[in-house]
Amino acid sequence: MGYRVHTFSPDSDTPAGHVSDIETTALYDDLDLVRRFARDVDVITFEFENIPAATIETAAEFVDVHPRGSVLHTTQNRLREKTFLSINGFPVAPFRQIRLIEDLYDAAAEIGFPCVLKTAGFGYDGKGQKKLTGPGDIESAFVAMNGSEAVLEAFIEFQKEVSVVCARGADGEFVHYGVIENEHKDHILDLSFSPGNVRGTVCAEAVEITQNIAEAFGYVGTMCVEFFLTQDDRLLVNEIAPRPHNSGHLTFGPCVTSQFEQQARAVCGLPLGSTGFYRPAAIANLLGEIWTGGEPDWAKALSATNVSLHLYGKSEPRAGRKMGHLTATDETPKAAAEIVRRARQMLLEKA
Numbered sequence: 001m002g003y004r005v006h007t008f009s010p011d012s013d014t015p016a017g018h019v020s021d022i023e024t025t026a027l028y029d030d031l032d033l034v035r036r037f038a039r040d041v042d043v044i045t046f047e048f049e050n051i052p053a054a055t056i057e058t059a060a061e062f063v064d065v066h067p068r069g070s071v072l073h074t075t076q077n078r079l080r081e082k083t084f085l086s087i088n089g090f091p092v093a094p095f096r097q098i099r100l101i102e103d104l105y106d107a108a109a110e111i112g113f114p115c116v117l118k119t120a121g122f123g124y125d126g127k128g129q130k131k132l133t134g135p136g137d138i139e140s141a142f143v144a145m146n147g148s149e150a151v152l153e154a155f156i157e158f159q160k161e162v163s164v165v166c167a168r169g170a171d172g173e174f175v176h177y178g179v180i181e182n183e184h185k186d187h188i189l190d191l192s193f194s195p196g197n198v199r200g201t202v203c204a205e206a207v208e209i210t211q212n213i214a215e216a217f218g219y220v221g222t223m224c225v226e227f228f229l230t231q232d233d234r235l236l237v238n239e240i241a242p243r244p245h246n247s248g249h250l251t252f253g254p255c256v257t258s259q260f261e262q263q264a265r266a267v268c269g270l271p272l273g274s275t276g277f278y279r280p281a282a283i284a285n286l287l288g289e290i291w292t293g294g295e296p297d298w299a300k301a302l303s304a305t306n307v308s309l310h311l312y313g314k315s316e317p318r319a320g321r322k323m324g325h326l327t328a329t330d331e332t333p334k335a336a337a338e339i340v341r342r343a344r345q346m347l348l349e350k351a
């Protein structure tokens, strides 16, 4: 789009840094460097949730930050996020704040088993989560939280997990990509396809909830809402991602405008683009495990038709780390999902 990009990160040699014009490597709490960075750019956005609120506040003294720092502050902590959702009338699984072990005993008695204890901050992809199946699990789950503030929530025997990726402009323009269906493995997103296989009314409701959340935040940029769909077709919001989302990677290629382009358009004050899909699409994540036997033979996955490869350029392929994804398109979402699953499987097969 012709923009020059300047990244700021505590790490060097980062995926975003590889494709930016200038890469500043500094700690988020080095506020002098944050100020210098903010003076140098026209607009700021972020794609990582655990940035300290003070970093964003400091930057915002000099330049617009989208989405606003208060959105980041709310969404980077499960307790604040769930409280925001429930006081604004959005559906969430029953939850309680946990500080002391007594809170956990009381909350487990109210919510019942099974339930899930999650750290309030710094949790993603199932990190900092413990499932409790009975009172015997309370003590060990509490100890595992290591003194961190936590949230206890009901375990939902969901029918499926879905997400809605949307974008909202500063003038309130709202676009969305419909319902994406997500499959997780070991709490980590494994495969997504679009359109998701849900009833039209569920789709409309998921989009309406997403739009209302974006409005309640006065959101500017790309945002994702992740939902549980219960056995009786009720939607519960699990999480909000204040950034382009892993499930929305399937918009990159198969859509007229990707979630990343929407982010750039929204934060730069441009009109949003069409969210139309050329064809149904699916993605399969590539985690660090795939590198166990050395660099995978990418040609194997790419020999399938309609499959494309995206590697993020992360330096170290650790287990559970999202290193890239494969995208496939076909006439139906189910067929696209099958193609992408097979293409990934081919990477794992030895010659």
Ligand code: AMP
Binding pocket: 093, 116, 123, 124, 125, 126, 127, 153, 154, 155, 156, 157, 158, 161, 184, 187, 188, 238, 239
């Ligand atoms: P989270 O990091 O909270 O998004 O959790 C990661 C994944 O763990 C979710 O996408 C679900 O597959 C599973 N999970 C988290 N919370 C619950 C819950 N309350 N009930 C059932 N499954 C859950």
